[in-house]
Amino acid sequence: MSLQPLAVPKEKLKTPPLSIHTLGDRVLRSLSKNVATVNQETRLLAREMLQTMYSCDGIGLAAPQVGVNKRLIVIDIDPEEAANPVWVMVNPVIKRVVADLEVGQEGCLSIPNVFADVVRPARVVVSFRDLSGKPQAIEASGLLARVIQHELDHLEGVLFVDRVENQLALAQDLTKQKFSLRDVQPAPVR
């Protein structure tokens, strides 16, 4: 486990520092750029993303969701557990897929109250830079692997609803939440 030089309390703030963009917003569909240098600005963005994620009951957040098209993601798959590791990944890349496909339910802070099954590889190796700018790599499985892939998709302008196979049920759920199926795009081929 890499210790991140960033300690953000796992608490809900009444006014989170950043606001989250939702389905239909163009920023979610734009390609994000690599972070050239990991610096104070990167660390501040990561901190505010974590505070916003905790405040909104999320377990992962990608920079485009807060209107910044940069390759930065934050993840904490167990926010209730103070000791659970927090992942801040700068310029993350999936190096290897090391297991079969698995079905799991997903949601997204940018598409609130919509949940659906998505098929993804069960285990991945991801490389990234930490907040000191040091290269890291981890092999992730289970929920962590799923969240990493979900957040990486955001950096490509891809949303989990693009990968949902049951379009009929999805259309109903989206309509119920006042979203439009027109904002769903065909998923890229893996």
Ligand SMILES: [Zn+2]
């Ligand atoms: Zn998401």
